[in-house]
Amino acid sequence: MHKNEHVQYILLAEFDIDKGANLKHQYPTETGTDEHILSELMLPDGAHLRSEDWTIFCLNQFTPEADRDIEQVKPDPENPLLYVLNLVRTKHDATARRGARVKAMAICTRHQYLHIYKPILLLAMEKYFNNPSLEILESLYEAVNSMDLSRMPKFTWHERQILRASDNRTMFEEMFMDENRSTQNVNTLAEDSYEHSNNTLRRGTYIDLASGHVREKISALSKDRHFYETKVEYDGIKLPIKIPLTLNAEEVGDFSIIKLINTFSPQNSYGSPNPHHPHLDSPGPYTHPIILLLNALLTQKRIIFLGYGHPSGEVANYVLAACALGSGCGTVLKGFTERAFPYTNLTSVDDLLKCPGFIAGVTNPTYEEHTSWWDVLCNISTGKITVSENIQLTTGRKQSIALTEDIHSIGRVSNLTASIYTRPGDSSYDERKGDSDTEFMNEVLASIQAHYGETSVRAKFQDYVFRFVRLAALYEEQVYGQTNIAWSSKDVSILGYGPVFQDEVTKQRELNANAQRVEGWRQTISYKYYERDFNHWKQHSCIKNLDVYSQVSKLKKLKQMSDQEVASIYEAFLNNIITHRQMIEVSHLKNNEQSLICLQNSKTDKVKKKVSLFFTSTSRWFIATWHRPISFQSSHPKTGS
Secondary structure (H helix, E strand, O other): OOOOOOOOEEEEEEEOOOOOOEEEEEEEOOOOOOOOHHHHHOOOOOOHOOOEEEEEEEEOOOOOOOOOOOOHHHOOOOOOOOHHHHHHHEOOOOOHHHHHHEEEEEEEEEEOOHHHHHHHHHHHHHHHHHHHHHHHHHHHHHHHOOOOOOOOOOOHHHHHHHHHHHHOOOOOOOHHHHHHHHHHHOOOOOOOOOOOOOOOEEOOOEEEOOOOEEEEEHHHHHHOOOEEEEEEEEOOOEEEEEOOOOOOOOOOOOOHHHHHHOOOOOOOOOOOOOOOOOOOOOOOOOOHHHHHHHHOOOOOOOEEEEEOOHHHHHHHHHHHHHHHHHHHOOOOOOOOOEEEOOOHHHHHHHHHHHHHEEEEEEOHHHHHOOOHHHEEEEEEOOEEEEEOOOOOOOOOOOOOOHHHHHHHOOOHHHHHHHHHOEOOOOOHHHHHHHHHHHHHHHHHHHHOOOOHHHHHHHHHHHHHHHHHHHHHHHHHHHHHHHHHHOOOOOOOOOOOOOOOOOHHHHHHHHHHHHHHHHHHOOOOOOHHHHHEEEEEHHHHHHOOOOHHHHHHHHHHHHOOHHHHHHHHHHHHHHHOOHHHHHHHHHHOOHHHHHHHHHHHHHOOOOHHHHHHHHHHHHHHHHHHHHOOOOOOOOOOOOOOO
16 A cells, blocks of 8 residues: 555445445455455445445554553554445446446545535546446546645645635745746746737736736635635546635544534523433533533543434434534544544444444444444434433542532532532523533534534534633642643743633632533543643643643633733733744634733733734734734634633
8 A cells, every 4th residue: 555645446336136245346455354344335225226425444454452542542544444335326227237336436535625525526436337437437546646735835734724814815924935936937027918909908817016017817826725626537537626725634524513503402492311320410400412522522431323214315414413512523532534434334233332332323223222332322313412211320530639629619510510410490400501512512503503613513523622621620630630631830830721711719619510521531532642642732832831721812811801801811922922823822812812802902001012022023923924913803703711
């Protein structure tokens, strides 16, 4: 297997009346996966009932055990995780037995953006129906691997977040200059500036006011730089391809988190009662289903998405959306897609059950009956999320004396705990409306109803999961005396660190509400990954001794800050955010820009001076780097930090 190949394998399966699902071709070599399993995955249940269906599944999945050292257990580089995009076609044919021919063709790739191959897969499938031969697979393999990505920009993590948060279509235009030069020379003067017939400007030109020359417009500026445009030539047809440049890890395909939320959000404001589990219903037994699903993902529960009668491709997209949801859209946690089975069936149930905390999509209703196979089942048809009665109960969490005393010393916390375990209609139920999870989901649903886009909604869950992780670190400090997943007092000597709260009551209430799911998350694979990744990031971060996110959160959330504290924060920014890399590292915090800019209205001259210096410095850097002034207009509604 060559690392530079875009596509590693092309597969072809067909349904045989006598043999059933049959894997006919694997090109250029065998995948190493059992042929019977491959053929069953490529020809999903009920595929013959539809003229076309798309299936997604994975090969070479590797899941380390949560109780083993992540550094010691690594996947085989010769067999990387592959995403499989599979097209199933049913053609009615009077000459065929049972009157139809059912075939499936699949592309196996390491690319997360596997959906870009849909157009060429459709063409190849049509050719194969007309001429069923191995040469069709060979020509397809050569075509997709000839796709030129040599000029595609390679963004850093922070640059990708900046681009993702921006609506500017020409952001990072300078990183596409090789492409621009390949299409035209931007400095070429028009040979004939004016049409001699009418002495008017020729279409497609403009006057450069600096030089007075008439120049050609740069067509590349009209391109959306959130994508890289290339092409694949197949069978004499040049197919345009747009590769998304803003995908994070754990984001695979073209799923929709908004669709996931709409499907599993009840019409009423509260959820459905489920068997109580401390990891899942942190706000109470009527936890919103999306929060329950998110808690199940964070605490590595076995999750099934059932779509009886639905296309397998639709079911797969729900699974992929859930993976993104739990990971904070790939910006916070990892380890979800390696446990994902976007589509699976009864043939693979034994392998499925061996995977801890799997996230699987199925169309066979038999899974719903076997409640011992899963912990949480999401029924796409009914929009209901069910917790299995056989779900394993957890042992009580360790709790320090200090935390226990802090919690019980605040009467409002105990009152809240009592109120959240009441049914809707009770007088105390209204008190629960103030809990942070309920407020968060109300905000998300309001944004969707206001037609905010997919990127905006994903940003909300990114912030939510990041805040949960920071809260988990604070919990570990209080309960266990130390943490390896956040800044500590040894690392940060300026202005403090960690999550920000309005007051001590809110802090202890959130710690108490999150304690059980924090304990659940601490036992998971994603926790181990985050612990490793945070330590790596801390060693290589350009900004030392300053928790920027915490300071931005203060500016955004705390309304009663003294002018001295505000001035100290901006002074810390000026002293610690100087270089290009440091600017890049903080620029992706775009959701917080409006909260920063509003502080310029402070009445104290000292604060005004510090704020003015910071924004002058930042604006100069933006202009020097991207040749445009900084914009402080956030494209996302206000979110919690």
